[in-house]
Amino acid sequence: xxxxxxxxxxxxLAAVVVLLPPCGxxxxxxxxxxxxxxxxxxxxxxxxLLKSLEGQVLVYAIGDWSAPxxxxxxxxxxSALLVTLTSFLTLCCVVYSxxxxxxxxxxxxxxxxxxxxxxxxxxxxxxxxxLFVFFEVLLIASxxxxxxxxxxxxxxxxxxxxxxxxxGSSVFLIALGVLYGVLGTLNIADMAYKVSMxxxxxxxxxxxxxxxxxxxxxxxxxxxxxxxxxxxxxxVAMPVVAAMFAIMTKVGVYAxxxxxxxxxxxxxxxxxxxxxxxxxxxxxITMAVGAFGVLASxxxxxxxxxxxxxxxxxxxxxxxxxxxxxxxxxxYYVIHSTLMVAAxxxxxxxxxxxxxxxxxxxxxxxxxxQPFLLxxxxxxxxxxxxxxxxxxxxxxxxxxxxxxxxxxxxxxxxPVYLLVSLLVMIALSRAGSNLFWKQSNAEPSEERSHPIxxxxxxxxxxxxxxxxxxxxxxxxxxxxxxxxLHDVNGHVHSVIGQSMEHVPL
Numbered sequence: 001x002x003x004x005x006x007x008x009x010x011x012x013l014a015a016v017v018v019l020l021p022p023c024g025x026x027x028x029x030x031x032x033x034x035x036x037x038x039x040x041x042x043x044x045x046x047x048x049l050l051k052s053l054e055g056q057v058l059v060y061a062i063g064d065w066s067a068p069x070x071x072x073x074x075x076x077x078x079s080a081l082l083v084t085l086t087s088f089l090t091l092c093c094v095v096y097s098x099x100x101x102x103x104x105x106x107x108x109x110x111x112x113x114x115x116x117x118x119x120x121x122x123x124x125x126x127x128x129x130x131l132f133v134f135f136e137v138l139l140i141a142s143x144x145x146x147x148x149x150x151x152x153x154x155x156x157x158x159x160x161x162x163x164x165x166x167x168g169s170s171v172f173l174i175a176l177g178v179l180y181g182v183l184g185t186l187n188i189a190d191m192a193y194k195v196s197m198x199x200x201x202x203x204x205x206x207x208x209x210x211x212x213x214x215x216x217x218x219x220x221x222x223x224x225x226x227x228x229x230x231x232x233x234x235x236v237a238m239p240v241v242a243a244m245f246a247i248m249t250k251v252g253v254y255a256x257x258x259x260x261x262x263x264x265x266x267x268x269x270x271x272x273x274x275x276x277x278x279x280x281x282x283x284x285i286t287m288a289v290g291a292f293g294v295l296a297s298x299x300x301x302x303x304x305x306x307x308x309x310x311x312x313x314x315x316x317x318x319x320x321x322x323x324x325x326x327x328x329x330x331x332y333y334v335i336h337s338t339l340m341v342a343a344x345x346x347x348x349x350x351x352x353x354x355x356x357x358x359x360x361x362x363x364x365x366x367x368x369x370q371p372f373l374l375x376x377x378x379x380x381x382x383x384x385x386x387x388x389x390x391x392x393x394x395x396x397x398x399x400x401x402x403x404x405x406x407x408x409x410x411x412x413x414x415p416v417y418l419l420v421s422l423l424v425m426i427a428l429s430r431a432g433s434n435l436f437w438k439q440s441n442a443e444p445s446e447e448r449s450h451p452i453x454x455x456x457x458x459x460x461x462x463x464x465x466x467x468x469x470x471x472x473x474x475x476x477x478x479x480x481x482x483x484x485l486h487d488v489n490g491h492v493h494s495v496i497g498q499s500m501e502h503v504p505l
Contacts (some may be wrong), residue, residue: 003051004060004075004124006044007083010037011090011117015110031098034109038091045080045087052080053477055484059126059492062184067126068190074126074495077481078331082254085249085335089342090116092456093244099450104489105148112244115141122251126495127187129265131255132172135220139165142248145241146233146326151312153236161233164226168219175212182206182363184426189495192262192488196269206273210264214275217259221252221312223279224286231293232402239349242301243342249308250334253315257327257485260319267488279320280409283454284416286313291420293444294427300348300360303431307385310420311337314400321407327482329399332474336392336467340384343460347377350449350457351435362434367444374449375436382432384464386425392467395475397421 015036017023023030051058058075075083076257095114102108118138125131146158167459180186183194184203198206215226222230230249234242260275290309297303311333318330348360351374358365368374380391387393397417404413468476484490492498 001058001060002329003044003048004058004073007041007048007087007120008073008117008124010041010044011113011120013037014041015113015117018109018113019107027103030109031102034094034113035098038087038094042084042087042091045084045120046070048075049084051075052077055480057484057491059495068185068187069459071130072126072187072495073124074188074491075124076491077477078254078257078485079123081331081477081481082250082334084121085124085338086116086119089244089247090337092342092460093240096243096453096456097240099452101238102151104238107144108148108236111141111145111148114138115145115244115303117141119247119251123254125379126189126465128176128259129192130187132169135172135251136169138248138251139169142245145244146237147236148241157233157236161229164219164229168216171212172216175209175216178205178209178212182209186314187496188258188262189492192265192267193492193496195263195271196267198269198271201416203270207274210259210271210274211278211483212279213259214256217252218282219252221249222317223255223312223316224289227289227309227312229287231302231370232307232308234308234345235299235302239301239345244304246338246341246345247310250315250338253312253319253334254318256316257330261322261327261485262488264490265322265486265488273322276320276322280412281315283313283317283320284412286310286316287416287420289315291423291427295423297427297431298362299364300351300431300435301345303362303427304344304348307344307424308341310424311341314417317413318400318403320438321403321409323403323407324406324479324482324486325406326400326403327485328479329396329403331478331481332392332399332467333396335474336384336396336464339460339463340381340393343377344385345458346453347374347381348459350374350453351378353449355435358436362431364438364440366432367439367482368436369444369446369448371436373434373454377454377461378432378436380461380464382428384461385430386421389465390468391463392471393464395468395471399475468471 018030018033023033052346060073062071115138118134121134143162147154181203183191212431219226264271266272287310290306290313293306294303315330318326350362354368355365384393387397404410
């Protein structure tokens with residue numbers, strides 16, 4: 001059971017170790033320690049993922065205080081998958097940064113491990129108050145990482161980002177207070193057990209608390225109309241930081257899955273699926289607005305930031321469908337979109353460095369020094385993102401279309417989803433044309449990318465065909481994880497030892 005804690009304890013230990021002698025002022029030692037701990041965290045996450053294949057929900061009671069009275073960490077197939085994805089992305093970003101990005105500001109390595117601590121903790125926590133705590137940990141780390149290599153643009157974006165998230169944190173606390181006052185608990189499994197017993201004013205208050213949580217998660221995930229902070233923030237952050245941020249919006253989406261499937265899901269009586277009627281139209285509109293943002297972008301990093309908005313809209317649509325098939329498709333898509341978006345952010349930096357003053361702006365500029373290498377990477381990333389075979393995006397797209405058909409919402413989902421894919425394809429094709437074909441009369445660049453940076457991007461991009469080669473095993477896992485997530489009674493019994501069979505619906 002201690003295995004559940006390692007994905008949280010190792011990043012915390014890493015952040016402390018790289019701050020202390022001999023790592024604190026020695027760049028080489030700091031890098032070695034940071035990479036070593038990133039590898040150990042990834043190994044621990046993979047071990048947790050393999051353990052979750054047994055289908056058992058791992059529950060770790062901190063201080064041996066069992067739920068719902070104590071704090072518990074819960075490791076099921078869904079959380080283990082997302083923790084492994086986070087740890088792999090952290091390892092890639094840490095390795096990428098040692099090519100020089102970690103020296104552009106202070107405390108990069110401890111901050112990125114603190115961010116990993118917060119994200120992994122959010123995926124593994126078994127109660128809503130500690131979800132709030134881990135949200136704050138990852139947000140504080142992200143504030144500082146956003147200022148890494150600070151300039152005027154970063155400072156302005158960071159100010160907006162901090163203010164919005166402070167407001168979101170305040171609403172989060174209010175929502176938790178309302179729900180605790182009604183249910184007497186913030187343990188997710190215990191809340192799921194008790195919510196269907198509510199009636200009268202308590203029922204109305206629980207609905208208010210649930211909708212307040214929806215506002216918070218919508219802000220964290222960047223759903224329209226609370227999405228405007230994301231393009232402005234991600235496009236000015238250092239690419240290695242933006243690549244790491246690719247997992248942060250998934251925390252908000254995960255929280256929606258966990259809360260509105262477990263607590264306010266099928267077993268919640270009158271409050272069952274209370275969020276779906278709000279999330280469905282917002283998801284559809286978010287996808288559309290994100291696609292138009294991609295089409296209107298004037299530089300590659302802002303374009304990729306709007307791709308994150310599109311992916312969030314797609315995932316939230318899966319939350320609204322509330323079906324095992326849609327959830328399984330979403331879990332597959334989370335892996336694909338996170339890795340491909342991270343690769344595009346990193347690739348944008350290499351292209352910008354070789355284009356001189358034009359940077360990543362979509363205008364004619366001098367030719368890049370490594371057109372075949374960077375162009376091939378760009379084509380693979382683009383084909384994956386728009387969902388062309390034989391890459392992972394194609395499987396995710398087909399799975400989503402099938403889930404919408406099964407849920408009888410295909411008439412509203414298919415036209416928007418396919419139109420969004422077309423707009424994204426047009427925008428990325430135009431971007432590639434401007435970056436690699438439309439060249440000025442200036443001499444070609446002699447700036448070559450660091451082999452470590454190129455290697456990390458290739459590793460991320462190779463995941464796209466690998467997810468197709470091993471699609472059978474991955475889809476079986478995500479389908480089993482989705483079934484486990486929707487098995488509310490099994491989750492409640494595993495965490496608090498209660499059965500919901502006698503609970504009136």
